[in-house]
Amino acid sequence: xxxxxxxxxxxxxxxxxxxxxxxxxxxxxxxxxxxxxxxxxxxxxxxxxxxxxxxxxxxxxxxxxxxxxxxxxxxxxxxxxxxxxxxxxxxxxxxxxxxxxxxxxxxxxxxxxxxxxxxxxxxxxxxxxxxxxxxxxxxxxxxxxxxxxxxxxxxxxxxxxxxxxxxxxxxxxxxxxxxxxxxxxxxxxxxxxxxxxxxxxxxxxxxxxxxxxxxxxxxx
Amino acid sequence: xxxxxxxxxxxxxxxxxxxxxxxxxxxxxxxxxxxxxxxxxxxxxxxxxxxxxxxxxxxxxxxxxxxxxxxxxxxxxxxxxxxxxxxxxxxxxxxxxxxxxxxxxxxxxxxxxxxxxxxxxxxxxxxxxxxxxxxxxxxxxxxxxxxxxxxxxxxxxxxxxxxxxxxxxxxxxxxxxxxxxxxxxxxxxxxxxxxxxxxxxxxxxxxxxxxxxxxxxxxx
DNA sequence: ACAATCTTCATACAATCTTCATAATTCTTT
DNA sequence: AAAGAATTATGAAGATTGTATGAAGATTGT
Numbered sequence: 001x002x003x004x005x006x007x008x009x010x011x012x013x014x015x016x017x018x019x020x021x022x023x024x025x026x027x028x029x030x031x032x033x034x035x036x037x038x039x040x041x042x043x044x045x046x047x048x049x050x051x052x053x054x055x056x057x058x059x060x061x062x063x064x065x066x067x068x069x070x071x072x073x074x075x076x077x078x079x080x081x082x083x084x085x086x087x088x089x090x091x092x093x094x095x096x097x098x099x100x101x102x103x104x105x106x107x108x109x110x111x112x113x114x115x116x117x118x119x120x121x122x123x124x125x126x127x128x129x130x131x132x133x134x135x136x137x138x139x140x141x142x143x144x145x146x147x148x149x150x151x152x153x154x155x156x157x158x159x160x161x162x163x164x165x166x167x168x169x170x171x172x173x174x175x176x177x178x179x180x181x182x183x184x185x186x187x188x189x190x191x192x193x194x195x196x197x198x199x200x201x202x203x204x205x206x207x208x209x210x211x212x213x214x215x216x217x218x219x220x
Numbered sequence: 221x222x223x224x225x226x227x228x229x230x231x232x233x234x235x236x237x238x239x240x241x242x243x244x245x246x247x248x249x250x251x252x253x254x255x256x257x258x259x260x261x262x263x264x265x266x267x268x269x270x271x272x273x274x275x276x277x278x279x280x281x282x283x284x285x286x287x288x289x290x291x292x293x294x295x296x297x298x299x300x301x302x303x304x305x306x307x308x309x310x311x312x313x314x315x316x317x318x319x320x321x322x323x324x325x326x327x328x329x330x331x332x333x334x335x336x337x338x339x340x341x342x343x344x345x346x347x348x349x350x351x352x353x354x355x356x357x358x359x360x361x362x363x364x365x366x367x368x369x370x371x372x373x374x375x376x377x378x379x380x381x382x383x384x385x386x387x388x389x390x391x392x393x394x395x396x397x398x399x400x401x402x403x404x405x406x407x408x409x410x411x412x413x414x415x416x417x418x419x420x421x422x423x424x425x426x427x428x429x430x431x432x433x434x435x436x437x438x439x440x
Numbered sequence: 441a442c443a444a445t446c447t448t449c450a451t452a453c454a455a456t457c458t459t460c461a462t463a464a465t466t467c468t469t470t
Numbered sequence: 471a472a473a474g475a476a477t478t479a480t481g482a483a484g485a486t487t488g489t490a491t492g493a494a495g496a497t498t499g500t
Contacts, residue, residue, distance in 0.1 A: 087275070088276075091228065091251075091275040092275065092276070096230070097230050107231070110231055111230065111231050114230050114234040115230065117234070118230070118234075118249075125255055125258035125259075126254045126257060126258045128254075135258055135261060135262075137258055137259075137261070137262050138261065138262050138388065140261075151432075151455080151456055151457080152432075152433055152456080152457095153456080153457070178457095188458070188459065188460095189458090189459085189478080189479090190457075190458060190459085192477095192478060192479065192480090193457085193458075193459090193479085193480080194457090195479090196478095196480065196481095199479095210477095210478070210479095212466065212467080212476095212478080213467095213476085213478095371444080371445055372445080373445080373446070374445095398446095408447070408448065409447090409448080409449090409489080410446075410447060412488095412489060412490065412491090413446085413447075413448090413490090413491085414446090415489095415490090416492095419490095430490095432455065432456085432489080433456095433487090433488070
């Protein structure tokens with residue numbers, strides 16, 4: 001299991017690192033936003049422990065960045081802010097757990113183990129965009145309580161778009177999504193056709209926006 | 221017995237999960253309102269353990285939602301609020317029991333067993349889907365009082381599908397059900413054939429739905 | 441050995457994916 | 471502002487994949 005600690009307080013980072021190493025995890029430490037991105041670029045992490053305060057950008061911004069990059073590691077946020085609003089913000093932003101400083105090492109360890117045990121279980125299972133509900137578990141789509149039949153390819157495209165509502169996906173990215181091997185280079189207009197059909201099933205609500213000469217994105 | 225734990229504190233959820241798993245229950249965990257709805261959408265629960273505080277909406281709102289959806293699972297509410305008014309509110313809202321944090325695991329377990337005993341008695345032994353009755357004890361199937369002869373394999377498949385009316389079973393799952401060892405890897409079309417025969421005996425009422433490229437499920 | 445059940449196989453059918461020709465839109469140049 | 475170029479949208483036809491079905495052969499239990 002690979003764990004990345006993102007924490008600018010070196011002393012604290014060191015303590016956590018030792019603690020987790022003793023448990024037999026592979027641990028890396030990053031001390032800034034930019035540093036963290038570099039680590040993520042080189043390794044796949046199962047868990048990222050993320051401090052709210054970083055020298056260059058906030059831990060919350062890193063969280064958003066992670067999610068828009070489709071990094072699906074578990075994220076445990078650390079913060080000195082005890083308010084409920086921070087907890088809520090973190091969890092809504094895609095964090096999987098939240099822990100206030102100061103905390104005991106026993107509790108940290110318990111939460112780390114808990115998160116790792118739950119890796120790739122059911123999370124973020126429903127996405128809502130306007131009146132459209134996407135159920136990831138069952139791969140179903142409902143509009144105002146009515147179940148709409150999406151083909152596998154259509155569903156995959158809609159789900160990935162909807163999971164990252166701010167990101168514009170290139171047609172090439174979308175293509176390599178439904179063709180799990182590397183997509184052929186000859187660019188047909190499959191994606192356009194699928195998008196057309198998805199839009200039709202979504203009753204032409206303006207949910208998928210065309211970004212000319214790039215691809216598509218969800219509007220919210 | 222299927223139990224759903226709705227609790228945003230992962231650590232606590234984990235503890236309860238382990239406790240109940242040890243007792244032999246099937247346990248799912250949801251960490252938010254929306255997450256819980258997703259779980260409910262794909263499984264029938266006998267008991268839902270519901271924390272008052274959730275990141276997106278309150279557990280009380282979920283309780284109301286459950287009742288308006290006519291979900292008839294038992295509901296045990298957990299809360300840090302010790303006041304009588306909360307207890308009353310929960311019970312009036314349709315909860316079947318209420319437990320204050322902190323509580324001992326022994327007490328939790330006792331209440332869970334007590335709640336399940338209520339439903340346990342004569343439930344799940346007869347399943348009705350439209351005009352089809354499945355008698356688990358005798359492994360008989362009747363349609364409008366007429367006994368229909370099902371072969372063992374056919375009966376097993378129908379029973380497991382009917383016992384989880386919301387779940388879509390993959391053909392592989394179904395296969396490993398009638399071949400109690402590990403199913404052979406070569407996927408024949410045995411399941412398709414059995415499903416065809418079951419459908420015929422059910423007089424082609426639209427009870428078993430095909431979920432393309434996945435498997436089958438019961439429609440109600 | 442017999443009957444019931446299970447499994448395989450060949451084929452028919454249906455849903456989905458992909459391509460293609462052409463229309464509509466947007467951007468660029470004049 | 472109009473013409474031309476590039477990009478996207480669309481309907482329909484063909485190709486592909488997944489499912490349904492009937493019948494024959496294999497297996498099981500009595």
